Amino acid sequence: MAALLSFTRNGDTFVARSPGGSEDGRLFGGYIAARALAAAGATVDGDKLPHSLHAYFIRGGQYGVDIVLRVERVRDGRSFATRRVTVEQNDAAIFEMITSFHRSEEGTDGYTPPIPALALEDSVEVGTTMVLSKDFEMRGRAGDPEPFVLAPFWIRTRRPIADDPLLRACVLTLLSDIGPVPAARPPGASLKALMTPNLAASLDHSIWFHRPFDPHDWHCYDITPVTTGSARGLVRGAIVGRDGTLIASTAQEALWRG
Numbered sequence: 001m002a003a004l005l006s007f008t009r010n011g012d013t014f015v016a017r018s019p020g021g022s023e024d025g026r027l028f029g030g031y032i033a034a035r036a037l038a039a040a041g042a043t044v045d046g047d048k049l050p051h052s053l054h055a056y057f058i059r060g061g062q063y064g065v066d067i068v069l070r071v072e073r074v075r076d077g078r079s080f081a082t083r084r085v086t087v088e089q090n091d092a093a094i095f096e097m098i099t100s101f102h103r104s105e106e107g108t109d110g111y112t113p114p115i116p117a118l119a120l121e122d123s124v125e126v127g128t129t130m131v132l133s134k135d136f137e138m139r140g141r142a143g144d145p146e147p148f149v150l151a152p153f154w155i156r157t158r159r160p161i162a163d164d165p166l167l168r169a170c171v172l173t174l175l176s177d178i179g180p181v182p183a184a185r186p187p188g189a190s191l192k193a194l195m196t197p198n199l200a201a202s203l204d205h206s207i208w209f210h211r212p213f214d215p216h217d218w219h220c221y222d223i224t225p226v227t228t229g230s231a232r233g234l235v236r237g238a239i240v241g242r243d244g245t246l247i248a249s250t251a252q253e254a255l256w257r258g
Contacts, residue, residue, distance in 0.1 A: 001135065001161050001215075004170045005038050012071040014039040018063055018089075027061030028131070029095075029202045030177030032087055034170040036097045039069040040083035041166040048081050048101035050169045054206045055097040065089045079103050111210070113244045116220040118152040120242065126153060127178075135159060136175060148191055151179045151223035151237070157215040165212065172213045172239065172248055175221070177205060180252035183223040184233030189256055199257045203232065208249045218242045223250075231257050 007014040016035050018027055033055055041050065061067070067087060074082040080102050087095035123139035129147040130138075140153035155175055161168060181200055182191060193199035213219075223237040237250040 001157070001159065001171055001174075002167065004034050004174070005042075005164075005167055007039065007042070007069070009042070012043055012073065014042070014069040014071070016067045016069065018061070018065055018067050026201075027063050028174075028177065029057050029061075029205070030174040032057075032061055032067070032095045033097065033177060033205060034174040035067060036069055036085040036087050036095060037099060037173050038166065038170045039071050040085050040097070040099050041101070041170075043071050043073060043083060044076075044081045044101045045103075046166075048079075048103045049165050050209055051100055051102040052206070052208045053097055053099035053173070054204070055095065056204045057095055057202045059092065059094050060201070061087075061089055061094045074098070079105065109211075111246045114222065114238045114240045114246055115244075116152060116240055117222050118154070118220065120154050120218055120220070123154050126150075132175075132178065136178075138178075145191060148182055148194060149178055151183050152220055153179065154218050154220050156218050161215050168213050168215060169209055171215050172209070173207060175215075176207055176237070176239065176248070176250050177202060177252075179221055179223050180205070180235050180237060180250070181254045183225055183235045183237075184228070184252065184254035184256060186228040186233060186256050193256065199255075201255045203253045203255050206251045209247075210249065211245060211247050213239075213247050219247060228256065231255060 070086045072084040085097045124142045126140040127138040127149040138155050144150045220240045223235050226234040234253045239248040
């Protein structure tokens with residue numbers, strides 16, 4: 001996970017190694033988004049932390065191919081900083097993100113406590129055949145088919161992660177892309193479409209970071225379908241701490257042709 005913040009840098013252009021190996025050869029979108037947020041954060045004053053991001057997956061990425069991240073400094077204000085990031089492989093754009101950073105301010109801390117649809121004590125280990133299972137422990141409903149992880153599920157890191165707010169926001173970004181595409185599945189569609197890039201894939205993704213995230217603690221990721229149509233499905237999600245704290249909100253639209 002610490003490698004998410006590791007780059008070769010030339011000004012505001014960053015080059016990162018992508019991991020090697022995948023069952024279907026398509027680079028996991030959460031990994032791309034996490035690296036893009038890390039590159040953007042490297043150009044922002046350390047007292048400003050990400051509060052939201054909005055991204056588009058333009059084309060599938062590849063494992064084992066270097067990633068070039070070009071950061072544009074859209075605005076630097078006293079309280080907020082805005083960045084645009086274009087991610088490329090083989091001289092072609094694969095991902096676009098705009099993200100905003102905010103200096104912490106005093107204010108009322110309030111939210112409607114989400115109620116997880118699956119209690120941790122009622123969950124079982126899932127996703128054991130996923131590439132990410134070596135980094136994250138995941139627990140969902142008994143009977144969910146491998147290698148898919150279906151929301152709601154609980155997740156925490158298997159490995160120590162430094163107490164760096166930007167790094168932890170990047171880790172949250174990575175794991176936030178686990179689950180939305182299956183949740184966007186139209187009624188009656190087969191999960192097998194997830195194994196075919198042209199049938200099911202993330203189209204765009206948004207995150208709102210509400211409160212600090214500790215990846216060592218269990219968090220429930222609950223994802224709710226909103227609408228399907230025109231081969232697209234929209235879902236919204238909530239990442240909730242075991243004590244009921246709302247840590248982050250997400251939204252994603254996914255392609256579903258299956």
